[in-house]
Amino acid sequence: MSWKINIGIIPALLLLTITPGMSLGHGEDPHHWTEEEITVLGGLSLDALPDKPSVPSNRFADDPGAARLGKEFFFDKTFSGNSQVSCGTCHRPDYAFTDNLPLAHGMGFTARRTMPLAGAAYFPWLFWDGRKDSLWSQALGPIESTVEHGISRTFVIKVILERYRSEYEAVFGGLPGFKGLRKLVARPGLDSPEAYKAWITIPREERENINRVYANFGKAIEAYVRTIIPGPSRFDDYIRAVLDGNDQEAKRLFTPREAEGLRLFIGKAKCTGCHTGPLLTNSDFHNVNVPDREGSFDRGRADGIIAVLSDEFNCLGSYSDAQRRQCGELRFIDTDTEKYAGAFKTPTLRNVADRPPYMHAGQIKTLREVLEFYGRSRNPELGHGGLTKEEIERLEAFLVTLSGPILSLED
Ligand code: HEC
Ligand code: HEC
Numbered sequence: 001m002s003w004k005i006n007i008g009i010i011p012a013l014l015l016l017t018i019t020p021g022m023s024l025g026h027g028e029d030p031h032h033w034t035e036e037e038i039t040v041l042g043g044l045s046l047d048a049l050p051d052k053p054s055v056p057s058n059r060f061a062d063d064p065g066a067a068r069l070g071k072e073f074f075f076d077k078t079f080s081g082n083s084q085v086s087c088g089t090c091h092r093p094d095y096a097f098t099d100n101l102p103l104a105h106g107m108g109f110t111a112r113r114t115m116p117l118a119g120a121a122y123f124p125w126l127f128w129d130g131r132k133d134s135l136w137s138q139a140l141g142p143i144e145s146t147v148e149h150g151i152s153r154t155f156v157i158k159v160i161l162e163r164y165r166s167e168y169e170a171v172f173g174g175l176p177g178f179k180g181l182r183k184l185v186a187r188p189g190l191d192s193p194e195a196y197k198a199w200i201t202i203p204r205e206e207r208e209n210i211n212r213v214y215a216n217f218g219k220a221i222e223a224y225v226r227t228i229i230p231g232p233s234r235f236d237d238y239i240r241a242v243l244d245g246n247d248q249e250a251k252r253l254f255t256p257r258e259a260e261g262l263r264l265f266i267g268k269a270k271c272t273g274c275h276t277g278p279l280l281t282n283s284d285f286h287n288v289n290v291p292d293r294e295g296s297f298d299r300g301r302a303d304g305i306i307a308v309l310s311d312e313f314n315c316l317g318s319y320s321d322a323q324r325r326q327c328g329e330l331r332f333i334d335t336d337t338e339k340y341a342g343a344f345k346t347p348t349l350r351n352v353a354d355r356p357p358y359m360h361a362g363q364i365k366t367l368r369e370v371l372e373f374y375g376r377s378r379n380p381e382l383g384h385g386g387l388t389k390e391e392i393e394r395l396e397a398f399l400v401t402l403s404g405p406i407l408s409l410e411d
Contacts, residue, residue, distance in 0.1 A: 030259035031250045040266050045239040046232050049278040052121045056322035057315045058136045058219045065171045067409050070224030078159050081150030090114045096355040102362025108147035113362040118406045119279045121226040124329045128344045128360040129304030133330050135225050136218035137313035144187050152187035153214040172216045176209040215319035230350040233404030261398025270383045280349035287342040289379050290359045301340035353400045371395050
């Protein structure tokens with residue numbers, strides 16, 4: 001997926017109001033932007049966000065009934081081993097759909113930090129390592145993780161039969177009959193011999209029915225998660241003012257320091273090398289050398305590639321609604337595991353100031369410390385060659401302007 005396509009939509013007329021080739025040094029008006037800079041800014045605005053990509057693997061992705069049902073699933077703690085964990089436990093709507101922990105906590109502690117959800121509908125790969133290729137198959141992961149929801153797909157079917165039968169059937173059609181649901185631990189996870197044995201002793205046809213209903217459970221959740229999107233921030237208002245040539249409004253919206261931070265972000269600090277497009281991410285995987293947590297070793301994307309290719313719920317699997325030719329991302333996946341060792345998904349920077357701590361395992365506590373980390377780094381992929389204290393302060397001031405409301409399906 002490329003954001004570059006959006007740049008062309010900026011009306012050429014607006015560019016004429018800016019003196020061509022103007023370059024600004026220290027002490028000059030921070031609200032003056034060159035033509036080239038204005039083009040870049042236009043591509044970062046939410047106004048340039050295209051429609052959500054369609055989901056060939058889930059024909060219910062934009063079904064309003066599925067989204068309402070998915071929202072109920074998302075917040076229902078019955079889908080957990082101790083009746084205390086829902087998706088919303090870690091993805092808290094009051095905390096930009098993430099939580100305030102370095103490592104997420106459900107039934108136990110996970111090895112990574114909770115990710116924000118606003119704009120997730122736009123990402124071809126999900127999780128820090130991209131081990132899922134759709135939001136519906138993503139949703140099936142935490143359910144069977146012993147440290148998250150801590151239940152099985154068989155347990156999910158039981159809850160749907162008991163509490164959601166009519167709502168489920170209204171969206172997905174009649175439920176099949178099930179015989180073997182006494183074995184509520186049954187799941188094919190290789191981490192538990194007991195659960196695996198219970199799973200393979202269920203007749204094959206019933207296992208397939210369980211998988212189908214379980215996939216639909218995920219498809220409803222995807223329909224809901226797709227409605228979670230970022231709303232306009234002060235940054236978007238500022239860009240609009242700049243594109244309109246409304247200098248006065250631009251000065252009202254951004255302090256000189258915030259504008260200088262933005263100039264660094266798209267310029268000398270080279271942040272848009274990865275944090276680009278309206279969601280401030282290229283949706284790709286990079287190793288920016290964040291130190292592992294003590295005692296852990298995480299290969300990131302290198303392991304995610306194998307996991308997504310072997311996932312029974314991927315775009316090419318039996319429970320996907322897609323034609324083979326519609327699974328381009330998966331079929332043409334870059335399998336260079338050496339290149340992706342220790343690489344993690346570039347996170348969106350929308351609402352970033354509202355949701356510390358940071359990085360894939362919450363290794364960094366504050367935004368200031370993230371910038372100090374970047375400032376010290378000489379990683380050639382970052383390409384900025386170091387940042388001064390002053391530059392760090394400006395970048396921080398700018399990042400705070402990326403906060404805005406987060407929209408999602410209302411009750
Ligand atoms: C115990 C806390 C916890 C629970 C419960 C939980 N999540 Fe997450 N979520 C996480 C963590 C941690 C990650 C990153 C995991 C990783 O990369 O390995 C994540 C990642 C995600 C992502 C990927 C976002 C992206 O940009 O790639 C989505 C979407 C998501 N969760 C949705 C859900 C849904 C839907 C549920 C319920 C079925 C759920 N989560 C339950 C903690 C949780
Ligand atoms: C080479 C690509 C790349 C460049 C360039 C880059 N970043 Fe990042 N950024 C990432 C990746 C990848 C992560 C996640 C790393 C991890 O968790 O291991 C990240 C994480 C972050 C985070 C933490 C967000 C969160 O939710 O945890 C912030 C803030 C951030 N970057 C800001 C910046 C700024 C400011 C710049 C410019 C100085 C910059 N980045 C340059 C790829 C990049």
